[in-house]
Amino acid sequence: MLRLNNLRKAFGPVVAVDGLSLEVERGEVLGLLGPNGAGKSTTISMAVGLLKPDSGTVTLEGVGNADSLEARRLLGLAPQALAVYDELTGLENVVFFARLYGLSASAARDAAKRALDMVGLGAKLGHRAKTYSGGMKRRLNLAVALVHRPPMLLLDEPTAGVDPQSRANILDLVRSLKEAGTTIVYTTHYMEEAQRLCDRVAIIDQGKLLALATVDELIASHGGASVIHVTRPEGHERISSNDPIRELGPLLARGDVLAVRIDRPDLEGVFLSLTGRSLRD
């Protein structure tokens, strides 16, 4: 659906994206993970035509150059910033952006109400955005992105700084959009979100693609072994194993086991394993 081919972008001496190539398949949710400054937002900006790459190409299936007006109709962007007008109501915000995509006044109004219902703001559509909480604004930001029913959505940290209720609403919405066939690129810092939502995950750091695979494949290849914690009267025992279930039988057979816990490798482990533990300020 979307192909990024050998993208490079530098801001002065700082290389933000360095030879990045990846392909987003139709109907999948692709997670884009990376530490701060890894180049995620720059990649998204090049994908939607906001930034011109120094080299490389971005192509969208069926229309070619992703910077064309035709391609832009197929994309929906929810930027990291809350890009809405505080002085307009929720409905006015969404109607305005719908009209930019060529919808007539009445069609834009209908589409805006539908989008606001989808993000759970149907009851507050007449309130000005400045009266919304952070979570409501984040959902409004998302409603604007999907009002014109784009087949492809780019969501740049859509749950940053929201309360658990809003996060649950957004995650449910992403799942339902995926079920409806929408292709989604999802950047986030929350590993559990990526693990729950994404079909595949791309991990990038310092502008380079470090890994791209399903969550299970990433864990298998980069997550390391599971750890079995066994507590006995005489003390605590840690055993690393690639097949903890098979190890468990012999361990329990030795008797005097007070407690057992298995720590399986997860995406966070994969992430830290690939990007390291040094701080990125």
Add this chain to the structure above:
Amino acid sequence: MHAVLAIAMKDLKLLARDRSSVFFTFVFPLVTALLFGFIFSGAGGGGNDAIEVAVSESGLSDAGRAFVADLNADPSIKVLPVATDAEGESLVRKGVAAAFIRVPADFQPGTMMIGGGLAITGVVDPKRTAEAGLLEGKLNQIGFMQLQRAFANQGQTEDMLRQARAALAFSGWDAERKRIFSEFLGSVGAMSAEAREDARAPRSGAGEGGPEERPAAQAGWSPVRVELSKLQVDRRGPPNAFAISFPQGIVWGLMGCVTAFAVGLAEERSRGTLMRLVVAPLSPGRTLLGKALACFIACFVVQFLLLGLATIGFGVSIARPDLLALVMLATATGFTGVMMALAGLARTEAAASGMGRAVVIVMAMIGGGTIPVFFMPKAMQSLSAISPFRWASQAIDGALWRGLPLNELLLPLGVLFGVGIVGYAIGAASFKRARVA
């Protein structure tokens, strides 16, 4: 086109909901217009530079030309010679001259002594009535100088008395009055002869008592009778002070629009909504057109509302409604261009706000928004040409109450349209640069 209109309507909605923008765009200009209107109602002005006075010189006698030359020699007066009355009145309408005066073609010094003095007629710019008062005083002073010079010369005195007696004969006065004035003229002749004798005698105090140095206004009688009317620009009546102050208020309103929209565009950039506009399926040109259209509409509405209020509530009559509509379009275009340039050059809200206000204040100051341009020193008057404020004010004045024809409005109209086009180009170039950075 739907998208362009949607952008424009959205921006106007945002303007209407921002109280401080509404204040500076609509309320503050009205307050300014009323304040200056009331001030102008009670007083005019007076600058330090020479008052420029258009004088018709065609067909003047030698004495008349000498009178004009004396007037021009005065450091507080600068004579602008014109060939016709129409040319003189045009200079006043355009604000180039404070007044236009006609010196009678048959002017002779003797005519200043009969019939209440020499009648000098003309028109004055209603904005500059105080300068007209000063001009009247100067004309009388020059008249006294002419008389004194004539009395100092035997031939001129005799000529002057002859002219006066001839004028007396045809004056239509009754016999008694004619007799008294005839005796007075005889006394004047004798007094003049004695004065010349005194002048030939050796002086005790050198440098004193020359004719040029004697006090001019020696009695209640005046040699010159000045009849200046305010320039008639409309048959329905002369302009009032609000016809002068409302254009100033309008330009303040336009500056409010410029600042509000420039800051608004910078806000779009900083809060990320501009990103959304950029990724929408619109060409950069259409996106900018939407932004510019909103500013243009707001600028037009400011003018329309304030002029409507001036007309309905303050008795201002419009001299050239057709040209005023054209001027309003040009003004809205020019200030939209200023907004586009400011928004393009300022990268942040703070920069747009700071730069916008700084530019507004400087433009207003040098463009006559606080002190009328004609009060300024000559160098500042020249500098004011860089301010769209000055051109807008000049154009609105011209169509509103000066009644200028189209050809005399072409320069300010051209400047305003030009500023609009150049400003739009600067904004568009900056927008494109930012998009592909």
